[in-house]
Amino acid sequence: MRSARLREVDEDKTLDLRIAHQPLGRSRHFSQQWAQGPQGEVAQLSLLTAAVVRERAGDNHTVARVPLPTGPMAADTALASAAQAADASVRAVRAQGWRERFALPTQAPLAELPVLPELADWAVTPCPYNDFNGAGLLYFASFQALADRAHGHWGLHATERAAQGVVRERQMVFHGNVNPGEALRFRLRALRHTGLGHWSWTQVQRQSDGWCVADLATLRV
Numbered sequence: 001m002r003s004a005r006l007r008e009v010d011e012d013k014t015l016d017l018r019i020a021h022q023p024l025g026r027s028r029h030f031s032q033q034w035a036q037g038p039q040g041e042v043a044q045l046s047l048l049t050a051a052v053v054r055e056r057a058g059d060n061h062t063v064a065r066v067p068l069p070t071g072p073m074a075a076d077t078a079l080a081s082a083a084q085a086a087d088a089s090v091r092a093v094r095a096q097g098w099r100e101r102f103a104l105p106t107q108a109p110l111a112e113l114p115v116l117p118e119l120a121d122w123a124v125t126p127c128p129y130n131d132f133n134g135a136g137l138l139y140f141a142s143f144q145a146l147a148d149r150a151h152g153h154w155g156l157h158a159t160e161r162a163a164q165g166v167v168r169e170r171q172m173v174f175h176g177n178v179n180p181g182e183a184l185r186f187r188l189r190a191l192r193h194t195g196l197g198h199w200s201w202t203q204v205q206r207q208s209d210g211w212c213v214a215d216l217a218t219l220r221v
Contacts, residue, residue, distance in 0.1 A: 027065040030083035060177040102190040128180040150186035165220030183207040197221035
């Protein structure tokens, strides 16, 4: 999400969405969405999704990609370029690109990264009734909802500015999922202040095995 001005959308106001989409490879799909409010554009969204199945029934640790059926689509050079850029960004994150964004030592162990230890940790068990989707997977929207709770917890213990900030930009990259009943650990890896507000880098780990299931970068202003 980029250029978000969601506070400008009030109750009973019209919100229009314009969507462009196309396949990206055999198992993924890319879309761009532009949200228009009464005063103009209020958000830009880019979504790179993958079709997955469980390799073992009932075990969300074993989700793996599967091919998507695709039909003919008209060529869109601009959309294809945006899709490739999104793919490159995901690959950069999985190659420790967050450290470049936050100017962190690329070879330093995580324990030595410059974070705020007293604010860097929060554990929660997602609700099996509200946080999981109809397929039994932790819903992608639940990742950021829970991350916002962690940010609120840390912000209330940091500064009023951090506690009251609203999301202007956010990037999420998913690496796995979690089974109902498992706890998640949210770890604040870095916090960088800018002229607008502050960027935060949050990692989401499964408590059971320490596996990182998601990375989130959030700009609050």
